[in-house]
Amino acid sequence: MSSHIMSAFDEELKYLNRRISEMGGLAEQMCADAVHALVNGDSALAQKVISDDVILDNAEREIQEKAIVTIAKRQPMAADLREIIGTLRIAADLERVGDLGKNNAKRVIAVQGTGVPRKLARGLEHLSELSLVQLKEVLDVFANRSAQKAEAIRQRDEEIDAMYTSLFRELLTYMMEDPRNITTCTHLLFCAKNIERIGDHATNIAETIYYIATGAQPQGERPKDDSSNTLGAVVE
């Protein structure tokens, strides 16, 4: 897209874009570190994730303030307006992603006593990889604003849902095998849910990017394959 006649406006939009990329990078790192800390019982790393969340919170606030000042000053129209509103929404999604990473990090201490069984650890790591790939790719799409790629990412959330459901089932099995596993498994269940939500936020971001690029909402329901809500139900 061509530049603005007022070059200062371009600078403001660039600033917002840069801050979103920074937030995305940090949120991604936090989530990866949290899972790493969880499976390795690394409480120092967990502590770092917890303290990093403040940086993310501040970044969101700064983006918000800058966006509001820009709207007031420039009275943006059309694609500019969509971009700034989209930036606000993406910043909020990334802030939530940070919170989810932080929540996982907080659980490291609780599961430290028993440790995380190797098999479950692999499942969590795999789920986390899937979510973080979504997040990473959606941030790349944010940089190049491709509606097509945003739509493609939106379609892929299904995979994470399916993985989450299988992990849920596995955790149930462990708990049934030995009640002493319940504490750890319950925490891990929350962790898995948190990770699955990270994928949801990535999907939200993909939808926002689609809107920024086209001015329309993506058509159709999000593909979902999360059947954990009915898992264990007694079927007559």
Next chain:
Amino acid sequence: MNMMTEAAVEKALDQRMNDLSYKMIGKDVSVYYGEKRALFDVNLNVRQNTVTALIGPSGCGKSTFLRTLNRMNDTIDNCRVTGRITLDGDDIYDPSIDVVELRARVGMVFQKPNPFPKSIYENISYGPRIHGLARSKADMDQIVEASLQRAGLWNEVKDRLQESGTGLSGGQQQRLCIARAIAVSPEVILMDEPCSALDPIATAKVEELIHELRSNYTIVIVTHSMQQAARVSQRTAMFHLGQLVEENDTDKMFTNPDDQRTQDYIMGRFG
């Protein structure tokens, strides 16, 4: 079979209603100033009881088009208009049309407030008097009060109707001009950048007035302020280099316009 016919009739009626809701229809309108062509086959319809905003960069033809709607271009010597413009279905360029009568039906408000150097009362009463709209002094008083009320000026000037119109502030003068325009009960009001000489408060008052007038009149407004077009209009038409680039619902125009040139213009980007 019967159902089909009924549906077909209904559809035809809808179509007819749609046609009727156009107060003015411009078809293949071109304007030449001597050799220079200022408008190129513009097709633009003005909807009844709707505010239509005309936007575009300087020299794009938006004011030229506006002025064709009540034949203000007639006053320019070498100006020639081709195409067809109708008001309620009647060709306004037909030789049988009385231009004075036309301008009473299609009133105009200009960029710079231009009250007559007469009293506030006379500014309003002049039009109704020459058009013979008042039978008595009481009638005229009533028209003057109603016009000033509608223009939101009555409370500010009711105690000094005999003072000169030029003694009012800029914003008040512009609302006086709007009151003067509506005093002859026009059907369409054309506004050529009515707020460009006003401060934000006076602008807001005029915009509020435009918003209220919409229920009784059809309004076409030329404005350089995109925000103003977005605030007051329901339809927006974008002109560029003498051509109509895009006409759309205002809400769509300012969030997701169809044409790249509209996009660049409203976002203040290099074309």
